[in-house]
Amino acid sequence: MYVAVKGGERAIENAHAWLAEERRGDSNIAELSVAQIREQMKLAVDRVMAEGSLYDPDLAALAIKQSRGDLIEAIFLIRAYRTTLPRFGTSKPIDTGAMACDRRISATFKDLPGGQVLGPTFDYTHRLLDFKLAADGEVPEAASRPPMSGEVPHVTEFLNREGLIEEAQPEDTPPPDLTREPLEMPANRALRLQALTRSDEGFTLGLAYSTQRGYARNHAFVGELRIGTVSVEMDIPELGFSVEIGEVTVTECETVNQFKGSKTEPPQFTRGYGLVFGQSERKAISMALVDRALRWEELGEDNVGAPAQDTEFVLYHADNIQATGFLEHIKLPHYVDFQSELELVRKLRREAGVSQMQEAAE
Amino acid sequence: MEDTLDERRSRKAWMSVLAKAPEGRVAELLDASMARPEFDWLRAPEIGSTMVRARTGATGAPFNLGEMTITRCALVLSSGEVGHAYIKGRRKADAEAAALVDALMQSPLAESLRKSVLVPLEADLAAAKAARAGKAAATKVDFFTLVRGDD
Numbered sequence: 001m002y003v004a005v006k007g008g009e010r011a012i013e014n015a016h017a018w019l020a021e022e023r024r025g026d027s028n029i030a031e032l033s034v035a036q037i038r039e040q041m042k043l044a045v046d047r048v049m050a051e052g053s054l055y056d057p058d059l060a061a062l063a064i065k066q067s068r069g070d071l072i073e074a075i076f077l078i079r080a081y082r083t084t085l086p087r088f089g090t091s092k093p094i095d096t097g098a099m100a101c102d103r104r105i106s107a108t109f110k111d112l113p114g115g116q117v118l119g120p121t122f123d124y125t126h127r128l129l130d131f132k133l134a135a136d137g138e139v140p141e142a143a144s145r146p147p148m149s150g151e152v153p154h155v156t157e158f159l160n161r162e163g164l165i166e167e168a169q170p171e172d173t174p175p176p177d178l179t180r181e182p183l184e185m186p187a188n189r190a191l192r193l194q195a196l197t198r199s200d201e202g203f204t205l206g207l208a209y210s211t212q213r214g215y216a217r218n219h220a221f222v223g224e225l226r227i228g229t230v231s232v233e234m235d236i237p238e239l240g241f242s243v244e245i246g247e248v249t250v251t252e253c254e255t256v257n258q259f260k261g262s263k264t265e266p267p268q269f270t271r272g273y274g275l276v277f278g279q280s281e282r283k284a285i286s287m288a289l290v291d292r293a294l295r296w297e298e299l300g301e302d303n304v305g306a307p308a309q310d311t312e313f314v315l316y317h318a319d320n321i322q323a324t325g326f327l328e329h330i331k332l333p334h335y336v337d338f339q340s341e342l343e344l345v346r347k348l349r350r351e352a353g354v355s356q357m358q359e360a361a362e
Numbered sequence: 363m364e365d366t367l368d369e370r371r372s373r374k375a376w377m378s379v380l381a382k383a384p385e386g387r388v389a390e391l392l393d394a395s396m397a398r399p400e401f402d403w404l405r406a407p408e409i410g411s412t413m414v415r416a417r418t419g420a421t422g423a424p425f426n427l428g429e430m431t432i433t434r435c436a437l438v439l440s441s442g443e444v445g446h447a448y449i450k451g452r453r454k455a456d457a458e459a460a461a462l463v464d465a466l467m468q469s470p471l472a473e474s475l476r477k478s479v480l481v482p483l484e485a486d487l488a489a490a491k492a493a494r495a496g497k498a499a500a501t502k503v504d505f506f507t508l509v510r511g512d513d
Contacts, residue, residue, distance in 0.1 A: 049428075053428040054428065054430065054431065056430065058451070082411065086411070088412055090415060091413065091415050093415045093417045093424045094415070094427070096420045115502045116502065117498050117501055117502045118501040119498055120501075142497050143497070143500040145502070147492055154420055154421075156419070156420075168418055168419030168420065168423075169421075170422065171422065172423075173423055175425045175426055177413065179426075190426075191425070193425040194426045194427070197428060198428060232412070232414055232430065236446065238436070238446065239373075241370055241374055243374055243377045243381065244374075244377075244381060245378075245381045245412070245432055245450050247382060247450070248430060248450075250416075254419065275416050275427060277428055
């Protein structure tokens with residue numbers, strides 16, 4: 001039951017003014033610009049774009065500034081903004097095989113066409129705080145070598161040639177879209193991938209880790225991890241042809257998993273797939289592991305009752321904006337609800353008390 | 363028919379170059395090469411989104427990856443050529459400049475605009491790509507054998 005009450009306007013206004021002041025912090029310290037956040041907090045920007053499900057680095061940087069660095073709040077702001085945008089169309093599927101790779105590694109093949117390209121990675125750093133960053137420092141120019149020529153083929157293509165790995169057959173069924181239709185079970189793989197790519201990084205990481213620790217174990221190798229830019233091409237109806245409208249940075253992970261075979265499938269390697277906006281390999285690898293775990297049914301594997309195998313559990317709890325909305329609403333006024341609970345408890349206590357007194361009297 | 367296909371192909375190519383140019387760059391090159399012609403809006407610049415799709419396992423069934431912001435507009439020059447722009451991001455001024463160049467590329471000024479706008483843009487893009495690819499190449503691992511444990 002809802003009862004409308006008035007009050008609190010001034011308190012709310014003053015709270016918002018104080019919030020603005022706290023957001024700014026000490027005014028003797030230079031203010032952060034949106035461009036500074038976009039350029040220097042790039043991985044935070046990437047996470048907000050991926051989970052906000054809207055690629056726009058400037059907007060994501062603005063959201064981070066407005067949210068004081070609370071990334072889930074920033075993602076909330078981006079999701080809210082997204083709903084105000086008219087949708088002009090749909091892109092052709094991006095071609096990650098034609099990616100201009102900043103990074104491309106394989107944990108399964110040492111020598112592969114295109115090579116192991118480390119890119120700007122935290123791997124192999126010593127994780128020691130670098131106090132030089134606390135002082136203003138010029139960054140030395142990174143080394144450069146003549147660019148490699150030729151395309152960088154996907155690792156799975158090599159295994160495909162021997163028929164040792166399942167193929168991802170090309171097809172063009174239009175995928176369901178959870179931003180247009182409510183997410184309902186059963187969810188096909190396209191819908192699961194859409195939900196996973198915008199899912200909370202921490203939740204997805206935890207689930208992926210659980211599969212590694214034995215809950216729906218499907219021993220995964222990172223067949224390939226690549227980060228780089230791809231062109232986005234969309235059909236322009238008024239022109240009658242498609243045009244590349246720009247480039248986006250994405251992270252792609254393909255896992256190669258052991259598979260003993262089933263009644264219908266020969267023993268071969270199977271695949272998990274992760275693809276995320278921006279540079280976010282932790283999320284892309286997590287997504288690939290969870291994708292693979294959720295495929296138990298189509299591959300004829302046992303359901304061992306692991307959380308990562310439960311599509312409904314995974315998809316209905318992976319979205320941090322839905323989760324935050326429901327979780328945080330309980331801090332909003334529930335005076336009337338609580339009043340009725342209070343009445344109920346008092347009544348129960350009265351009844352219990354009365355019967356106790358009766359017992360005592362008897 | 364072949365001509366039409368070729369025309370379409372080259373228009374597709376220049377629209378892509380215009381869309382990928384950094385903020386403000388198309389306007390800068392256009393204004394340096396000529397005074398802007400008169401035009402009327404067919405569709406004033408508007409901001410919206412497109413749903414970016416990808417393929418399962420890179421080659422399989424499509425799925426929705428997420429949206430991206432885009433800006434589009436359409437205009438007609440007083441000489442009759444129609445220009446369109448569909449570009450990434452929220453960039454109304456860039457969309458206007460791109461649509462103007464698109465229209466002008468269909469006019470007798472095409473050759474001079476190709477030299478003054480498209481060629482420099484293509485060079486910018488190629489240089490930026492090469493710089494990144496060069497840095498990536500420098501992080502390519504060269505394996506060498508330390509000890510082979512055969513004997």
